[in-house]
Amino acid sequence: MITAEIQNFINRQTWTFAKTMAEIPHFYIVRDNLPEEDKKLFDDFEVFIKENGYIEKFFSKEYTYHRVGNYKYWVIENILNRAEIK
Secondary structure, X not given: XXXXXXXXXXXXXXXXXXXXXXXXXXXEEEHHHOOHHHHHHHHHHHHXXXXXXXXXXXXXXXXXXXXXXXXXXXXXXXXXXEEEOX
């Protein structure tokens, strides 16, 4: 279970729609664009996902995801992604 601090981090972000992949709707935030205090929470959430998530194949690659509420989250390099689970 994620901490309240990470939940607050997720809730206060301005998520950007990934318009270049509109056929696979999801949103993202970029670590480099975050204020310093949020970069640590980004890193903490990334570690949490890696340690507590599940692996799922996306085309030929495998990523580690973690579900929080109605969303699944995953990190690719310095980008935290989320997609609604339907």
